[in-house]
Amino acid sequence: MNRILMNKWTKVVVFALCLVPIAVLVWQGPSGWSANPTQYLEHATGDWILRFLAITLAVTPLSKIFGLKQLVRFRRMLGLFAFFYACLHFSIYLGLDQVLDFRGVWSDVMKRPYITMGFTGFVLMIPLAITSTAAMVRRLGFRRWQMLHRLIYVSAVAGVIHFYWLVKSDVHLPLIYAVIMAVLLGWRVFAWFSDRGRRPAQGTPVRKEPTTVAAS
């Protein structure tokens, strides 16, 4: 399995798969975007931000639980795709929904808690995208880089709250995302405690991998 993950073509395939959501939207075209195209695009891209955040956050637990060290090679790309869909999502809100009314956007950000939350999640992803290169990791030093990149936890939580606060009454979908994020973040807390105790986590084969442990 690790060998498949090492293959350079695997990365190309994963990259292409990450583009499928946007390809589908383009393929559907405006006639497939319902009567409310802006809202349709906002919801479609919003869903994919949360999915990519969840997938990104799943990389470390999966690589540890199943001993797939090479899985970590995909983490940066997946995180950047979450950011890519977040950029699309924000651009649609700014350009179509608000029609470049910057004052309106700012008052939304200040006044509407769900927008404050979504905007916070988005803004916190920007430094992560900027410092995602290997050169940046070296410049910051791994420790500091790792601390910074823990911001993705905040973004993920903010994203779910944003979704939860936005729906009118049917919260089952936001709750599903909440449970997924809770499991992914909960695993880290669990792993951190069992690491600190220097004993293997129950039922989890712990393979120490100092360069890829916590920040993910």
Added chain:
Amino acid sequence: MLLKRGPDLKYSDVTPRDIYLNRRKFLYGLGLAGGLALAGKNLANLAFPSSRAYAATSLPGIVKSPFSTTEKVTSEDRVTTYNNYYEFGTDKGDPSKNATKFVTSPWSVSVEGEVAKPRKFTMEEILKLAPLEERIYRHRCVEAWSIVVPWVGYSFSTIAKLVEPNSNAKYVAFESYFDKKQMPLWGRAGIQLPYVEGLRIDEAMHPLTLLTVGMYGETLPNQDGAPVRMVIPWKYGFKSIKSIVKIRFVKDQPPTTWNITNAHEYGFYSNVNPKVDHPRWSQAKEVRLPGFFKNTPTQMFNGYGDQVASLYGGMDLKKNY
């Protein structure tokens, strides 16, 4: 009473269809999809045919109404595949897919309460109580989108007068049909069902308040509230209750579904008001579907202020939202 033209009827300039057609051309022009996309679209249409599967019957003898707006009517296909009817799912595309088997015949509406002559009307009777009028109304959803719909029906006051409300009748309470078997997604709605709504008696008796039996010249599609619903064009869409089975004239202000769900966000009156924001979003502008841009200014009372503002004389509409 004649409908005066609103201050700026420039919606005909807003031709959203063109915008999206242009965008489509643009995309295809770029060769992003090209001929393949066209082929794909046809395949997609074969696989997922348009979900407007209802047995529409055209309604005979419809007369035009002076209450109609001259604004461009939103296309039937768009309107009937994008709407809220939480009993059939909370996504806007759900009702048209999930309500296809909803049984709306036979149907009757019980009109009761503080009236001299309570009575059960069959649907056949309702269709014949008065000449059917086509009323082209703006429809503004509380979610800041709007459409223009040619409804078919007659003023609610017609049926109200037949049962002779007494002096205790200060409000009218409406109740929707509810059947867990026919509405299996009801549990996800997150609102108390059956859906209930209410109007003050003078609001209900206002000539603009429409007892609605059809749209686009035909009977109502299931997802749009078949076979009979209310349309109150100066209020947010959720006040226009669907698939009515009971109308009760009452003394006290009746409970209403969205107000029960979240009183802070949805008031009893829920008049369209660009100055009173929904706590979570601004109501100052709306997107006229199927357009992209939320840049149409929302009008007080949805542009029906000349007709209805007098109903609310002296009332603080910020408090009575």
